[in-house]
Amino acid sequence: xxxxxxxxxxxxxxxxxxxxxxxxxxxxxxxxxxxxxxxxxxxxxxxxxxxxxxxxxxxxxxxxxxxxxxxxxxxxxxxxxxxxxxxxxxxxxxxxxxxxxxxxxxxxxxxxxxxxxxxxxxxxxxxxxxxxxxxxxxxxxxxxxxxxxxxxxxxxxxxxxxxxxxxxxxxxxx
Amino acid sequence: xxxxxxxxxxxxxxxxxxxxxxxxxxxxxxxxxxxxxxxxxxxxxxxxxxxxxxxxxxxxxxxxxxxxxxxxxxxxxxxxxxxxxxxxxxxxxxxxxxxxxxxxxxxxxxxxxxxxxxxxxxxxxxxxxxxxxxxxxxxxxxxxxxxxxxxxxxxxxxxxxxxxxxxxxxxxxxxxxxxxxxxxxxxxxxxxxxx
Numbered sequence: 001x002x003x004x005x006x007x008x009x010x011x012x013x014x015x016x017x018x019x020x021x022x023x024x025x026x027x028x029x030x031x032x033x034x035x036x037x038x039x040x041x042x043x044x045x046x047x048x049x050x051x052x053x054x055x056x057x058x059x060x061x062x063x064x065x066x067x068x069x070x071x072x073x074x075x076x077x078x079x080x081x082x083x084x085x086x087x088x089x090x091x092x093x094x095x096x097x098x099x100x101x102x103x104x105x106x107x108x109x110x111x112x113x114x115x116x117x118x119x120x121x122x123x124x125x126x127x128x129x130x131x132x133x134x135x136x137x138x139x140x141x142x143x144x145x146x147x148x149x150x151x152x153x154x155x156x157x158x159x160x161x162x163x164x165x166x167x168x169x170x171x172x173x174x
Numbered sequence: 175x176x177x178x179x180x181x182x183x184x185x186x187x188x189x190x191x192x193x194x195x196x197x198x199x200x201x202x203x204x205x206x207x208x209x210x211x212x213x214x215x216x217x218x219x220x221x222x223x224x225x226x227x228x229x230x231x232x233x234x235x236x237x238x239x240x241x242x243x244x245x246x247x248x249x250x251x252x253x254x255x256x257x258x259x260x261x262x263x264x265x266x267x268x269x270x271x272x273x274x275x276x277x278x279x280x281x282x283x284x285x286x287x288x289x290x291x292x293x294x295x296x297x298x299x300x301x302x303x304x305x306x307x308x309x310x311x312x313x314x315x316x317x318x319x320x321x322x323x324x325x326x327x328x329x330x331x332x333x334x335x336x337x338x339x340x341x342x343x344x345x346x347x348x349x350x351x352x353x354x355x356x357x358x359x360x361x362x363x364x365x366x367x368x369x
Contacts, residue, residue, distance in 0.1 A: 016245050017245075018244060019244055019246070020241075020242060020244050020346065020347055020350060023246060049284070051300065052280070052283060052284060052287050055210070055283075055300050056210070056280045057206065057208060057210055057275075058206050058207065058209055058273070058275075058276025058277070058279070058280065059206075059209065059213050059246050059248045059249065059272070059273075059276070060212070061248075061249060061273075062276055065277050065280055065281065066280060066281075066284050069281055069284060070284070074281065077277070077281055081273065084245075084246075085245065085246070085249045085269070088243060088244055088245020088249050088250050089245075089269065091243050091245070091250070092240070092243060092245075092249075092253035092257070093257055093262065093265055095239060095243070095254060096253065096257030096258050096265060097257070099254075100187065100258075106365070109365070110358055110361055111358065112235045112239065113235065113238075113361055113365075114357050114359075114360075114361030114362065115239070115241070115242060115357060115358065116234050116235070116238050116322065116328055117325075117327050117328045117330075117331035117360075117361075118331070118332075118335055118350065119234060119237055119238040119318075120234070120318060120319055120322060120328055121331065121334070121336050122241065122335060122346070122349065123314065123315045123318060124315045124340075125335065125336050125340035126315075127308065127311040127312045128336065130307065130308040131308040131311075131312065133304075134301070134304040134305040134308045140301065140302070140305040141305075143302055143305040143306050143309065144306065144308045144309040144312070146309065147305070147307075147308075147309025147310055148309035148312040148313045149309075150309075151215065151310050151313035152313045152317070155223070155224075157216070157219055158210075158215040158219055159208035159209075159210065161306055161309075162210050162307060162310070164306070165302040165303050165306030166299040166302055166303045168302050169298040169299040169301055169303065170295045170298055170302075171295075171298070172294065172298050173298075173302075174305070
């Protein structure tokens with residue numbers, strides 16, 4: 001394992017602990033480390049790898065897989081993914097173990113229910129921000145609206161709805 | 175406040191809902207390979223709507239905890255949910271189901287992508303999928319909000335969070351550090367008042 005990969009893995013481990021709420025929070029920091037400070041990737045590489053991670057199936061965590069892959073090849077990608085999910089794996093495991101034991105206790109009930117307002121608010125915020133970023137043409141607004149309506153009104157799986165959207169876009173309508 | 179929530183309420187504990195390791199793996203495999211541009215809508219579709227392993231409120235509880243844990247939410251959800259269903263094995267099976275195929279796929283795509291990034295059809299499709307993904311997130315927000323529609327705390331504080339996060343554009347960490355404790359305090363006071 002080369003030195004660059006080791007240093008990348010160290011950064012990813014630490015940043016994983018900072019990524020409260022998901023990978024979007026650490027994008028700036030990730031770019032600083034990978035592009036500006038160490039020059040492991042060009043800015044264009046960074047952006048296109050992020051777009052690719054978003055366009056492919058699976059969690060956005062895959063961006064980290066692609067960064068590792070671009071810097072150190074196949075095993076770089078696999079190891080980057082593992083190191084990035086390790087801290088959250090351990091913390092979630094800890095909470096899952098306590099869940100049943102703590103479930104009768106008042107502080108745990110407060111913890112579980114007390115964050116629901118923030119969760120619902122953050123979710124709605126993401127929906128607003130993503131809509132503002134994506135629904136930039138009249139057709140895109142319609143695509144967003146129809147996708148929301150189809151999801152609420154039918155039992156179509158999300159992937160079918162996105163496939164429909166993709167076909168609309170591939171015909172150059174957007 | 176009603177008390178029918180997970181583990182000890184009206185529904186049996188997660189471990190007793192007849193979910194096998196194989197079913198868990200298949201569920202997260204589907205979530206992994208059909209989740210484009212954000213996995214949350216697929217998680218809600220597969221776990222809450224299709225399989226009914228959790229109701230919307232139980233899911234929101236799990237999501238709330240996972241949101242304040244570091245790391246990708248969906249990874250936290252898969253491990254937390256899997257472990258509550260079948261212990262450590264359940265957690266690992268869920269995580270493997272979630273990551274295995276997408277990691278392999280994204281590496282293949284990465285190799286192919288450089289050749290197709292400039293094709294207009296590909297660019298158009300990517301833009302349209304992003305617009306559709308925004309619509310799916312709107313639907314998920316409404317679906318998780320619905321069980322809370324008579325809860326003034328969720329409506330009020332939720333609206334404040336939207337203003338702070340989406341309009342003022344506070345960094346997420348500030349939103350959580352500022353409104354998390356406030357939300358916990360108000361919930362505690364409300365639960366104490368209601369007994």
